[in-house]
Amino acid sequence: MAIPESLKSGLTLPVIAAPMFLVSGPDLVVECCNAGVIGTFPSLNQRTTEGYREWLLEIKARRKPGAAAFGVNHIVHPTNPRLMADMMVSVEEKVPLIITSLGAVRDVVDAVHGYGGVVFHDIANIRHARKAAEAGVDGLILVAGGAGGHAGVIHPFALVEEVRSFFSGTIILSGCISTGRDVAATRALGADFAYMGTRFIATTESAAQSEYKQMIVDAGATDVTYTPAVSGIPANFLTKSLVANGIDPKSLPEHKLDMGEEARAWKTVWSAGHGSGAIHDVIPTADLVARLQTEYRQAVAGFAEEPWRAG
Ligand SMILES: Cc1cc2nc3c(=O)[nH]c(=O)nc-3n(C[C@H](O)[C@H](O)[C@H](O)COP(=O)(O)O)c2cc1C
Incomplete structure (x- = not known):
């Protein structure tokens, strides 16, 4: 396991609620953190950089003592004119987890490390994973086939094993993780965190219609x-x-x-992953996390049994 110490505080499950365009905002993030999983959002979900800072202040004020950490997603690409200004706010407000998409850049990593933050970068193929590893990111989010949003096409078994062969940082697995049993399966595969998107759209606090x-x-x-x-x-x-x-x-x-x-x-046009098939209700985030915990514990206990043995 390679989870940075700063992200372990307040965790009740190895789960990150993934950042989702137009879906994740302060209500969802705060509920996630208070329930013991890492809540995140894309900075671009706020229309301006100042609005982005206001959300950060609101999240900090509403998180209970002992809550899990929170994170922000930045699109590191020339088509994002807000990158520099939003990154400056992230540095000033010392956002514990920065999730970069599209570009993995050494300067961003250094800026975040400068205040003690952690950088995870999302990838959908091996070439991008290698480039991000070279840029010094702390963790790689492996977006496997069937994920919501910009998904990859590689099977999660293959993705985790191949990336692990050259990367010793945190491995976060993404794609179709909808239940506590799925979270246990990500750990069985050798990933450190499960990264769950679509399941959190169907919560009371998500901003989706x-x-x-x-x-x-x-x-x-x-x-x-x-x-x-x-x-x-x-x-x-x-x-x-x-x-x-x-x-x-x-x-x-x-x-x-x-x-x-x-x-x-x-x-x-609404995005969702193949994991939709395992989602049967819209419930408060706190109830969802409690259910995930129960399912996770049952699945982990089940690993100790070996019902396939003869006799
Ligand atoms: C509606 C929607 C919007 C998304 N927006 C973003 C985004 O802005 N930035 C990002 O890094 N990932 C985004 N994603 C991808 C998620 O962060 C995550 O990788 C994915 O949802 C995980 O797969 P799952 O939905 O099968 O759980 C989005 C996914 C969905 C479903």
């Missing part, structure tokens, strides 16, 4: 379509929501459709 939450509850793994047509990068979307927006899932182009700005696309 109620119809979006219900569509996840109603969906199975085959009700999800993997396509670059919405965002330019392949991502998983609820097939019904593509249809509701007049997009034919049977004849999708290999390029981005003209849907206006990125936020508009994600607001109307």
